[in-house]
Amino acid sequence: DAGVIQSPRHEVTEMGQEVTLRCKPISGHNSLFWYRQTMMRGLELLIYFNNNVPIDDSGMPEDRFSAKMPNASFSTLKIQPSEPRDSAVYFCASSSPLEQYFGPGTRLTVT
Amino acid sequence: AQSVTQPDIHITVSEGASLELRCNYSYGATPYLFWYVQSPGQGLQLLLKYFSGDTLVQGIKGFEAEFKRSQSSFNLRKPSVHWSDAAEYFCAVGTNAGKSTFGDGTTLTVKP
Numbered sequence: 001d002a003g004v005i006q007s008p009r010h011e012v013t014e015m016g017q018e019v020t021l022r023c024k025p026i027s028g029h030n031s032l033f034w035y036r037q038t039m040m041r042g043l044e045l046l047i048y049f050n051n052n053v054p055i056d057d058s059g060m061p062e063d064r065f066s067a068k069m070p071n072a073s074f075s076t077l078k079i080q081p082s083e084p085r086d087s088a089v090y091f092c093a094s095s096s097p098l099e100q101y102f103g104p105g106t107r108l109t110v111t
Numbered sequence: 112a113q114s115v116t117q118p119d120i121h122i123t124v125s126e127g128a129s130l131e132l133r134c135n136y137s138y139g140a141t142p143y144l145f146w147y148v149q150s151p152g153q154g155l156q157l158l159l160k161y162f163s164g165d166t167l168v169q170g171i172k173g174f175e176a177e178f179k180r181s182q183s184s185f186n187l188r189k190p191s192v193h194w195s196d197a198a199e200y201f202c203a204v205g206t207n208a209g210k211s212t213f214g215d216g217t218t219l220t221v222k223p
Contacts, residue, residue, distance in 0.1 A: 004154075030209075031208075031209040031210075033210075042213075042215050042216065043155075043201070043213050043216070045210070048209075048210055050208065050209070055208070055210075056210070091154055091155070093154075093155075095209040097207075097209045098143050098160070098162065098205055098207070098209060099143075099145060099157055099160050099205070100145075100155075100157070100205075100209070100211055101157065102147075102154035102155040102156070103154055104153065104154045105153075105154050
């Protein structure tokens with residue numbers, strides 16, 4: 001298995017632009033998680049899905065953030081409009097069902 | 112709600128020395144416990160896990176951890192550290208829904 005796949009690996013965008021991060025979980029995993037990691041705040045859970053249904057989105061910072069999981073093999077995290085404070089590494093993870101497997105992350109820089 | 116405390120933000124050990132990273136958890140039910148390692152620029156990689164049974168669990172890269180229910184601890188150990196072990200280590204407690212709560216991490220520096 002290729003593991004959790006995230007794209008793009010790096011994204012640089014200007015403030016106000018829309019950003020879409022993509023994740024392909026490990027086949028057969030039924031839970032998917034989006035995290036954000038910064039030096040100041042550490043690793044934060046943004047949202048997680050179980051069987052493609054959002055279960056807990058209490059970590060989503062504000063309405064500019066949205067996440068979807070249209071099927072078992074794909075999820076997106078969208079930021080619109082982006083702001084410099086959104087600069088971070090965003091990780092996607094899937095679980096099997098208890099232990100989580102992380103993707104390599106997307107490093108987002110908003111200028 | 113569950114929580115995890117990693118008391119040591121940063122630890123420095125000499126190559127070849129033994130290592131112990133501390134982790135304390137709070138959870139009302141039987142915990143599922145994990146240790147992850149994150150190398151610079153990488154995602155988190157699962158080192159080992161405890162679900163039930165033997166309280167001493169073995170993981171990859173020569174690491175082990177011991178679950179002590181009376182102390183609510185799940186400390187990570189390695190008898191002899193290698194320079195390649197320098198990384199950040201995260202302890203986590205999970206629920207049967209698959210959601211995990213992570214500690215703030217401990218950064219390990221290895222001196223030559």
